[in-house]
């Protein structure tokens with residue numbers, strides 16, 4: 277299958293989704309850049325766009341090469357509540373980096389905002405909306421293509437985000453970091469989706485906190501909620517790159533291994549091909565990843581859905597489908613692995629014989645102040 281070469285005319289996000297195209301999102305930023313030494317765990321803030329722009333640019337480049345159609349500005353936890361005096365410079369630099377890389381391929385720039393640190397303590401609507409408004413002012417000036425409000429655990433705060441973002445006239449996507457049990461006020465995923473669409477979101481779904489299987493189960497509930505109420509929206513999923521079947525309502529942050537011991541849970545590229553196929557079959561057309569989701573996982577989405585999309589990403593130049601490149605290996609038993617059935621049915625071993633495969637989430641959910 278041919279790879280895309282040369283310039284294409286860029287269609288907007290809704291034009292793509294309305295015509296039935298699959299849009300591939302990007303993957304992990306704070307988690308991946310923490311491992312590479314550019315982000316501090318705990319804070320999870322995006323100062324690297326100013327301090328180490330080459331590190332942020334390189335990660336965008338890797339996602340673009342892997343097949344991402346969206347360069348999301350590295351502005352997670354990028355509001356004034358988190359970054360204080362640095363917020364403006366960081367947001368501007370992040371927009372410039374995303375645009376610079378998006379222009380090298382068929383990708384759009386999405387300005388991203390996320391939950392504030394204020395909602396849990398005092399729910400001052402005006403103050404919270406002002407933080408979103410400040411970031412939106414920069415996204416508008418930098419002319420991003422659309423907007424993403426992500427990682428909201430309270431539907432009410434996500435609705436406030438949508439209310440601010442839609443004022444720009446640009447398409448708004450919103451994802452919550454919730455599982456099938458719903459938001460932290462016990463609103464069901466279906467009810468959350470309904471409120472977000474009514475507020476003005478064109479694309480809704482989930483990101484972060486849960487692995488592929490649970491994330492898709494939650495999006496399915498959102499879809500059913502929308503259908504039951506006669507509302508229409510595009511569906512989006514950006515799961516963790518980790519398996520989390522043992523999570524409670526709070527997701528992976530409550531697992532004892534969060535955030536420094538999650539490696540044994542990393543999804544294989546084959547797990548992610550399965551995720552991409554299941555998302556597609558569910559009707560989700562915006563498919564990407566969040567924490568732990570690396571460029572090779574994004575490539576796996578692009579490869580699984582290449583028959584539907586009609587092309588492979590640039591990074592497939594170095595990756596033959598379903599391990600077929602192994603047919604060039606010198607050892608016959610490794611050559612025997614150069615086939616789809618082998619990798620599709622593989623049961624990965626952890627290499628840790630005395631370790632449990634699952635664990636108990638820590639304690640009960642405690643008040644966060």
Ligand SMILES: [Zn+2]
Pocket residue numbers: 483484485566567
């Ligand atoms: Zn995440």
